[in-house]
Amino acid sequence: MEKILVLIHTAEGGSLPKAALETLAAAQSLGGEVVTGVFGEGAGSSIGSLAVEGGAFAQARYATDAAACEALIKASGAAIVLAPHTSRMARALPGVAARLGGVADTHVVAVNTPDGAVQASRWFYRQRIEGTFSRTARPWVMLIEPGSYEPVDAAPAAAVTKLEVAVGSRTQVVGYESPETGEQTIRPDAETLFVAGAGWTKKQKDGQTHTPEAAELIIGFVRGAKSSLGSSKSLVDMGSEGQSVLPFLTHLHQIGQTGSTPRHRKGLATCCHGEEPHVVGWRFIRERRAVNMDANCGWARGKADVLYVADAFEVMRELNRLLG
Amino acid sequence: MPYQIIVCGGLAPDPLQTLEPVNGAASPGLKNEMMLPGVLDPWASHALYEAANLARQHPGSTVRLVSLAPKAKLQQVLMTVAQKLPFELVALDGPNNGFSDANETGKALGEAIAKIELPMENVLVFGGWESATRGSGVVMQIVAERLGIGDVFLAVDEIKVEEGGSFLVKERVEGGKHMVSRCAAAPAVLAWATGNLAEPPNHPQTGMANMRVIMPSLQKATPTAVGTGMAFASASLPKQVRETRIVKDTPAGEIAREIAEWLKQ
Numbered sequence: 001m002e003k004i005l006v007l008i009h010t011a012e013g014g015s016l017p018k019a020a021l022e023t024l025a026a027a028q029s030l031g032g033e034v035v036t037g038v039f040g041e042g043a044g045s046s047i048g049s050l051a052v053e054g055g056a057f058a059q060a061r062y063a064t065d066a067a068a069c070e071a072l073i074k075a076s077g078a079a080i081v082l083a084p085h086t087s088r089m090a091r092a093l094p095g096v097a098a099r100l101g102g103v104a105d106t107h108v109v110a111v112n113t114p115d116g117a118v119q120a121s122r123w124f125y126r127q128r129i130e131g132t133f134s135r136t137a138r139p140w141v142m143l144i145e146p147g148s149y150e151p152v153d154a155a156p157a158a159a160v161t162k163l164e165v166a167v168g169s170r171t172q173v174v175g176y177e178s179p180e181t182g183e184q185t186i187r188p189d190a191e192t193l194f195v196a197g198a199g200w201t202k203k204q205k206d207g208q209t210h211t212p213e214a215a216e217l218i219i220g221f222v223r224g225a226k227s228s229l230g231s232s233k234s235l236v237d238m239g240s241e242g243q244s245v246l247p248f249l250t251h252l253h254q255i256g257q258t259g260s261t262p263r264h265r266k267g268l269a270t271c272c273h274g275e276e277p278h279v280v281g282w283r284f285i286r287e288r289r290a291v292n293m294d295a296n297c298g299w300a301r302g303k304a305d306v307l308y309v310a311d312a313f314e315v316m317r318e319l320n321r322l323l324g
Numbered sequence: 325m326p327y328q329i330i331v332c333g334g335l336a337p338d339p340l341q342t343l344e345p346v347n348g349a350a351s352p353g354l355k356n357e358m359m360l361p362g363v364l365d366p367w368a369s370h371a372l373y374e375a376a377n378l379a380r381q382h383p384g385s386t387v388r389l390v391s392l393a394p395k396a397k398l399q400q401v402l403m404t405v406a407q408k409l410p411f412e413l414v415a416l417d418g419p420n421n422g423f424s425d426a427n428e429t430g431k432a433l434g435e436a437i438a439k440i441e442l443p444m445e446n447v448l449v450f451g452g453w454e455s456a457t458r459g460s461g462v463v464m465q466i467v468a469e470r471l472g473i474g475d476v477f478l479a480v481d482e483i484k485v486e487e488g489g490s491f492l493v494k495e496r497v498e499g500g501k502h503m504v505s506r507c508a509a510a511p512a513v514l515a516w517a518t519g520n521l522a523e524p525p526n527h528p529q530t531g532m533a534n535m536r537v538i539m540p541s542l543q544k545a546t547p548t549a550v551g552t553g554m555a556f557a558s559a560s561l562p563k564q565v566r567e568t569r570i571v572k573d574t575p576a577g578e579i580a581r582e583i584a585e586w587l588k589q
Contacts, residue, residue: 017498060503062465062476087497091478094430094462098469103427103553104462119557124422125337126459129345131352131423131559170508171475174492176501186500192587225587237522251481251518252500257339257456258366258518268583277339288566289583295570302566308579309572318580323587 001032005078014042019084021151037072065092067167102139197272224323256281274298326384332451333368352559367452376409407531418548434470
């Protein structure tokens with residue numbers, strides 16, 4: 001078995017993202033020698049036997065992150081590099097692989113060694129086709145999709161080799177912001193995903209639209225159930241096209257082919273037709289239910305466990321009352 | 325300051341098409357792949373709209389679309405895309421599907437851009453942060469490495485140019501947030517998420533003007549062999565099939581109670 005480097009970065013305050021410990025689990029499942037390299041704030045006192053730390057590496061920037069990763073991969077001598085698929089790693093590592101004459105694959109959901117050689121599994125065409133493949137180029141960098149493995153425990157390394165990396169960047173991180181004007185509605189760790197479709201803004205039984213009430217019902221449920229809020233592309237696009245929309249929705253809420261593919265245990269879709277480009281974003285939602293007026297919508301064709309053919313306004317009013 | 329904006333973009337099957345993998349000699353492909361209606365990759369499209377918007381704000385800027393795709397299919401797709409905004413085309417005639425190697429695609433695009441020999445001090449390279457085919461998100465960083473650009477931004481939703489040539493970039497990060505960074509100046513590589521712009525309406529005059537430039541570029545498309553470093557063991561549709569229970573003619577209160585119970589489990 002080839003030598004494996006688990007390459008991770010620290011988060012604010014030197015903590016480790018959960019995805020880092022999941023990646024360590026993926027590496028351990030392969031067997032063989034595993035080395036851990038860490039960069040970022042407080043990396044020297046983290047779980048890695050190799051570390052790059054210093055002020056330059058506290059910020060998530062391509063130039064500095066790539067330099068740190070390059071140094072760690074070279075120092076480890078590893079042929080296989082596993083890293084968590086965080087925004088920071090996804091930005092830096094493909095360039096590092098190219099720099100070192102290797103290759104990178106992202107969104108990897110499983111790694112194994114059926115015949116002694118490493119194979120990776122990932123989705124193609126945005127979660128529509130599942131593929132398994134191997135490569136001969138080395139180093140082979142793989143970014144492990146969060147949620148694909150159960151995290152393992154890891155203790156701080158007994159001995160740490162700190163690497164000196166000199167690099168500058170013309171980019172400075174100036175801050176973080178949430179696009180919503182109100183409360184946070186995207187919660188990756190929530191048990192349930194609640195999806196609002198374009199039907200919420202359409203004319204209802206009385207021939208009128210009821211967008212303000214729709215907004216109240218949706219946000220009421222998200223608060224009551226402590227769920228994460230998602231949306232279909234059609235509803236989010238209405239905002240850019242000047243139509244009446246729900247004020248708290250942005251492109252960041254978009255689920256599906258051109259949106260995100262979140263991992264929640266349960267998902268409830270409302271006023272959404274369940275067309276394939278949207279439902280590919282539900283690939284990792286295990287339990288799915290939908291409320292829609294159309295009994296022949298996409299959800300009815302094997303895409304949801306339960307489809308309630310009902311008026312979502314009435315159902316959500318009752319549901320919010322029950323959730324208090 | 326005028327910019328030379330390069331947009332990297334491939335093709336993707338129309339999202340509403342049914343996709344079925346078939347085994348090929350070297351790698352899998354899609355059933356009836358050449359017959360499937362195609363579109364310019366959705367994220368590359370967003371990058372192109374943002375490029376045109378930035379070019380409008382900075383007179384003298386140019387937008388070039390660099391595309392690696394089968395020539396005949398690219399021509400079909402560009403008949404529509406060309407009506408939306410003015411751009412020039414650099415075409416590479418080669419494979420472009422979900423099973424082609426993103427690492428090799430990145431190298432080919434990087435080489436093609438390098439051959440244009442633009443002065444780098446005002447170059448911005450745009451593209452989608454992932455494609456709707458491979459969905460890998462590695463191409464733009466490889467292009468950056470080939471061009472020697474050290475400022476790369478992934479999942480960008482906004483660029484705001486400041487006086488003096490620096491610019492602010494908003495990138496999507498975990499938890500539904502944006503990270504805001506300031507880059508001192510071009511050159512830079514920006515891999516776009518959806519941005520904030522709506523799809524521009526078709527404008528036939530723009531289309532006609534564009535096609536006069538695009539057709540000769542298509543005829544000169546460089547045949548580009550993209551090696552595949554991947555040996556596929558399998559490519560298949562997911563097997564998961566759900567037996568959907570359809571609940572009709574049930575009072576809203578009863579449905580709400582059932583959903584509330586399910587949420588508590």
